[in-house]
Amino acid sequence: MSWAPDETQARLDDEAAWLYGAIFAGVGYGVVLVLFSICSYTLWGRIRTRSTRTRSSVYLFIYAFISFSLVTTTFSINSRITQLSFINNRDFPGGPAAYEEVIFYIPLSMAWSVTYVLASWWTDLLMLWRCTVIYQDCKALTKVAAVGISGLVFLGSVVISVLWIIQLSSPSSSPYNNEAMGINFTVPFVAVELMVNITVTIMIVGRLLYHRHRVARVFGPRMSLYANLTTILVESASIYTASSLFFIIPFAAGSSFENAPLQIIPEIEVVASFLIICRVLQGKGWSNEVIAEISSGGGSSAPMRSPQGISVLSGMRFGQGPRETQASSSVRASECAV
Numbered sequence: 001m002s003w004a005p006d007e008t009q010a011r012l013d014d015e016a017a018w019l020y021g022a023i024f025a026g027v028g029y030g031v032v033l034v035l036f037s038i039c040s041y042t043l044w045g046r047i048r049t050r051s052t053r054t055r056s057s058v059y060l061f062i063y064a065f066i067s068f069s070l071v072t073t074t075f076s077i078n079s080r081i082t083q084l085s086f087i088n089n090r091d092f093p094g095g096p097a098a099y100e101e102v103i104f105y106i107p108l109s110m111a112w113s114v115t116y117v118l119a120s121w122w123t124d125l126l127m128l129w130r131c132t133v134i135y136q137d138c139k140a141l142t143k144v145a146a147v148g149i150s151g152l153v154f155l156g157s158v159v160i161s162v163l164w165i166i167q168l169s170s171p172s173s174s175p176y177n178n179e180a181m182g183i184n185f186t187v188p189f190v191a192v193e194l195m196v197n198i199t200v201t202i203m204i205v206g207r208l209l210y211h212r213h214r215v216a217r218v219f220g221p222r223m224s225l226y227a228n229l230t231t232i233l234v235e236s237a238s239i240y241t242a243s244s245l246f247f248i249i250p251f252a253a254g255s256s257f258e259n260a261p262l263q264i265i266p267e268i269e270v271v272a273s274f275l276i277i278c279r280v281l282q283g284k285g286w287s288n289e290v291i292a293e294i295s296s297g298g299g300s301s302a303p304m305r306s307p308q309g310i311s312v313l314s315g316m317r318f319g320q321g322p323r324e325t326q327a328s329s330s331v332r333a334s335e336c337a338v
Contacts, residue, residue, distance in 0.1 A: 014097035014256040021263035022082040028267030029075045035274035036068045070119040074266040077112040104168045117161045123269040127200045157192045164189040190248045197241040243268040
């Protein structure tokens with residue numbers, strides 16, 4: 001005997017997508033909780049000790065706390081909405097999926113949308129900061145161009161995000177239509193947000209690959225700072241870009257699968273941020289000190305240590321005059337600036 005409800009298969013698929021999204025969001029929040037515990041414990045230990053306390057540690061601790069607060073809010077609200085749709089209002093005409101698709105304007109759902117947008121902005125700001133750090137050894141024009149392009153794309157994302165929030169605030173509108181304003185900003189919002197991710201990702205990955213080639217050329221393949229694909233993917237937050245693609249492609253195709261990744265994007269955004277912070281805390285992320293060791297002259301013949309802890313004990317020296325780094329061969333430090 002079948003106990004299936006009297007609903008079409010398409011409607012059941014819509015409901016399954018919403019429910020799977022809520023479950024995956026819980027899994028993602030568990031990952032966020034673990035990473036936040038690791039980052040906050042390490043950062044707080046550094047802040048409490050005067051000898052290890054730095055401004056960057058304080059800033060990263062504040063950033064991690066705000067990120068965790070935002071994702072906790074989105075997860076809590078999403079869980080409550082799932083309860084309202086599948087339990088409290090399960091007899092809504094069309095079922096739970098129909099309820100989830102039309103209640104974006106209620107205060108609870110609007111709170112989720114606002115915190116989701118804020119989490120996106122917060123993650124983008126971290127990526128802009130990483131882009132600034134990685135490009136800081138370039139010539140002034142290149143650095144300004146790199147940061148300026150990513151900054152302009154981010155400002156465009158902010159404008160579209162505000163318009164999208166205004167769209168959702170109308171009872172006659174939703175992410176799927178915009179009767180109040182006449183223009184559906186959902187696709188532009190996700191597309192511009194994706195453009196921010198892709199732009200910054202390409203810029204960071206390109207710069208890391210350049211540094212990898214240059215460092216391996218000077219110190220040998222074992223000294224490549226970014227010698228594996230995992231490092232590059234983490235540093236560029238590529239999983240954040242992938243999560244946006246998992247949403248926008250089904251949405252553009254009109255597939256009900258879109259409702260699952262929509263609910264887990266906030267968690268993936270914060271996971272990407274915490275992975276970057278973990279690398280910075282481990283001394284494996286690109287930093288001012290790494291750039292200074294490789295690109296500048298310091299007049300010291302002391303052993304240099306890579307971010308992975310590999311000491312370079314050869315007879316290299318950093319010249320004061322013609323800015324040359326000498327190992328087995330001389331490579332001008334001016335090659336670092338492009």
